[in-house]
Amino acid sequence: MVDIVAIAILAVISGSDTWVAIETYAQAKREWLETFLALPNGIPSHDTIARVFARLNPQAFEQCFHRWVGSITEAIGAQVIPIDGKTVRQSFDRNSGQKAIHVVSAWASEHRLVLGQLKVDSKSNEITAIPKLLELLDIVGCIITIDAMGCQKEIAAQIIAKNADYVLALKANQSKLEGAVNSWFEKAQSNNFEGVDHSYHHTIESAHGRIEIRKYWSVPVEQLGEIPNQEKWSGLRSVGMVMCERRLWNKTTIEVRFYISSLEHDAVVLAHAVRSHWGIENSVHWVLDMTFHEDASRIRKDNAPLNFSVLRRLSLNLLDKDKTVRGSVAMKRYRAGLDNNYLLQVIAAI
Template structure:
């Protein structure tokens, strides 16, 4: 276990301590380690963090120096509310890169999530985070908090700037369909698939015209039967444009994609759902099956990340509001999620894995041993 904690200290020991040295009862590394471990083991609040640590004090003392005992919930709150979030996130990204083995053409989905409980002082909007999810690796690559006076359009380039995404396919919904974002992805030696909707009215109209009048296209049809529904998806790809500007406005634009979905329900009382979605891409491929797979993979960020954070970590109910507490606890959740999802010996859900780690120190050590550097 000492080797594991040394690795943790190597990664997160780079964080500068904002506290005055003569007032420190607990070293920053111990607070960080207890924070990470307690969140893995089910703590969703500062009080639960303290309660977990007190219940496991004997175990924690086997690898942590705790001359003044266990920090109080107020100490955890104060420390995690004041740690510089950008530096904490930078350490987290460095650590993720030690776990990461991105595959060529792996889908990296970028999307935002609102932490609805973190709303205070009459503010209209709660905290919003933009995260990147590596689909095949099952890992959160990083996150950026959206500024209160901004939106995802300005946050996404900041996130791209700190990620290592060479040779991947970055997928983003319509909010990210911006020329600057397309260029930023290409500059990171990656490709993009961006959803095109009415927020880019001229582009959307031009794509519709291409598919209405164009003849040179390839198609692929998929059929999915699941949860009492039958969904047919037809993906069409076109690489020969007549209506879309192919100059540097959309950097390296090589393909436009149309996906037509038809969803029928076994319950005949439910009406059939139909939708047509458009995308632009820098991928050189003309195989519609490749695009079909990549677009479907994008939604893993909703199912495997956002949904799991709400269900297994109760993130949407979080009421943390002071200083950097919301962002830093979100980083803790994502560190825990990365470790728990990549511990393969237990075929149970993430929420159950958190409970198992709390009850079983041997399992917890197995989870922590994934934190290689």
């Protein structure tokens, strides 16, 4: 089993996205693999590899992943940790009644590491999975960012109890609170925030024919007066508004978002936390789909989809962590498949 897991890790880092590809990689690299793996029966078939990962306990496999990541973050620390969910779209199986798996991941944005992941139970949603994932992580002194699904009083209380801070997106799932915050900011903005204790920050970026202007306001929660259920939000200290204006050659769009936070009002800190949260979409979910072809994966039997998702995130961590070669994750995977010495360099972090 150790040989099979080792082969799978090496193959996925090197560009393999299916069981057949893993076997093909191993056959091509057999002479090299035999220098450090036992392989008493030669290279296992793709069916054998698939059966092992279908039966491998995903909780135990994830715990190994968490322990490895923990050993890294213990040394380098982690500051902003976005938490977000992603569905592996092709992992459903109509014949067995299996729904597509949905995985919630935590991402250390400062160090580009997936800290952990947890499968959302088929009869549940992210609201129940996020607290379980938070329990697995050491988040002392970190800022946890979560989208609107995780904007829950219990989750905020759990983060505060673990000596961390939060920045939570506020939308219609907290309709009364969102309505009160929206109304207050509309009034304050119409008066140009005159007489209001607030912090402001803005950025302007241009790329690929578009201009993006982002404006951030952060105010102490006391400025809003009485807001719905304020006392039930553990550690609530500030409220923020973010206005994103995107200018293309033929149209301009404006999007407004609201946030609640346990941090002191500081628009620069709010901007950093919000941009870091967007990073989990660009640096994790997009890369998993475009480079590791996760959404197109037809791996679906038993525990195999979740275990393969661990392989992908492990590989992403290792490739992102390697700074000896400049280039995209896709090019690093390509080089790892060609250059055994580079592959050994990449896996040295394990």
